[in-house]
Amino acid sequence: MKRRVALLMVGAMIGLTACGSQATTQESAEQPKEETQAAEEVSEVVAEPAQGQEDYIEDTVLSTDLLTVTIPDEFKGKFQAKIIDNEIFVYDKASNEAGFGGFVFSVISNVDKGVVAGGMYTKIGEVETPTGEFYDVLTSGPSDVQWDYTTNEEMPEDYGKLYNSVSDILANIQGNNGATYMHGAGMKGEDLYEYTLSQYLTAFNEGWDANQFEEAGMSPEFYALIQYDGEKAYDEMGFAYKDISNDGVDELLVGMIDDSDEASVVFDIYTMVDRQPTLVVSGTARDSYRGMEYGGVANFYSSGAMDSGVKVYNITPGTNELFLQYGVKYDGYENEENPWFKDEASGDDEDKWVECTEEDYNMWFDRATEQCLKLDFTPFSDIMPIDYSKVDLSKYDTFTKMLDDFKPGMGYANEPVGDTDVFFAATGTYTGENDTRNAIDSSLFIYDTKGKIVFLGQVESYGTAYPLSLKDGYIYTGGHHIVYKYTVKEGKLVVAEEAREEFDTNGNSTFYYAKDGEEPKKVEDDSNLMTLFDEYANAKPVEYSVVEKP
Secondary structure, X not given: OHHHHHHHHHHHHXXXXXXXXXXXXXXXXXXXXXXXXXXXXXHHHOOOOOOOHHXXXXXXXXXXXXXXXXXXXXXXXXXXEEEEOOEEEEEEHHHHHOOOOOEEEEEEEOOOOOOOOOOOEEEEEEEEOOOOOEEEEEEEOOOOOOOOOOOOOOOOHHHHHHHHXXXXXXXXXXXXXXXXXXXXXXXXXXXXOHHHHHHHHHHHHHOOOHHHHHHOOOOOHHHHHHHHHHHHHHHHEEEEEEOXXXXXXXXEEEEEOOOOOOOOOEEEEEEEEOOEEEEEEEOEOOEEEEEEOOOOEEEEEEEEOOEEEEEEEEEOOOOOOEEEEEEEEEEOOOOOOOOEEEEOOOEOOOOOEEEOOHHHHHHHHHHHHHOEOOOOOEEHHHOOOOOHHHOOHHHOOOHHHHHHHOOOOOEEEEEEEOOEEEEEEEOOOEXXXXXXXXXXXXXXXXXXXXXXXXXXXXXXXXXXXXXXEEEOOEEEEEEOOEEEEEXXXXXXXXXXXXXXXXXXXXXXXXXXEEEOOOOOEEEOOOHHHHHHHHHHHOOEEOOOEEOOOO
């Protein structure tokens, strides 16, 4: 399976998986031998249903257990479909019956995870079952020409109309049997990496040293830059979202902001694995990365004037593993007379260096360099939380007036808490259930008896699985082994209850509990913790409005 997936990714990277014309064939002829061979293997491993004509369906409403795909009436009589388990395949009827396949697209709810997004399949959304399970919804397209190319250089009219309608058809998929389909869910970086970025903000605010950055899987280069430039560094470090794994889901790339036209230097890259943000690589100034135009990662490294090179990888779909495509290096220590080498390894193996010519070295090095991306980084200064304990709030007459100084992406809400109304200001938001905007942190404000704005303090949870929530006038925050319950009394933020579980080096648990702002004390069991978790589970996440970018 790993070999099959990797080949699919190569095909997507060099642009051979698109449905095309003679131009595609001409472009493929110009590819270096290694990539052309890999691309040819792609078409051999991508199988499409091959049952007899009697199995085709011509109904415009096509349903599996979880999804319903509706083909517009204008294509009635011009298409055919197959439904196999959880996947729907759609074909152009004329091309199919003429013996040229006619495949246009397929849709699958990936219940058994038998299909891996990346290459031929890309994610388009998620489906939630009535019992709360989430599954990726993927689509695939043709890997080669699927009409009578002996008489048509371009797509036949009917095939072309159906092919060009695919995006609209996919956007109108509906859930079936009580399931809910969410188009675009689980794909956008803004919704996926909120907590990951908050860890960088924590590191910056707490003044982590280089070792702490490395222990957390972050590049120590961020520490070095802060030491050198101070707060100015937050304008020079940034992040971008980009799908560089060709699976339809954004990666998070964190690196340096540069005013030049050169490709962006990236130190840390994260991808989604089993619906969780996961570190792929972390680099340094002499061992950094670049995102690539057609998907993939280029690793540029140097240990000095006599030793430098580049390796180009794909991210293996569904994992945080890198799959080597090619590499070249200049190594004067190995051979001063002929210092040019190419890595003939591939996949999971690396460092099978063989001598090559200077011309070959330059060709591969230039190829990697030319495909590297200039990213539109957002500087960390744009999302650094405002320290409201240091802000002169007297300049704001109302909570609404505070929005004038909010940074793009910040969220806000107004909710009753305790004995008063409270204004919530979140550093950022993410998409929660029912497409609401939730947050894991907020600064809290009230009006005092004279109508002046007062800062109460800040509340924060430990990840997007624990959104700030409300129930019966209480705010709930928490993490895997801790819950806080807050309220507001007489103009002050009060910890009404808190409970947590701690572990010693042998894995033994100790439980703590406190109420009404007292210091937590050891308790015999987890009953207080479980009670607060139950309350939390029944609380409603705070729904935020979001300040949009100008």
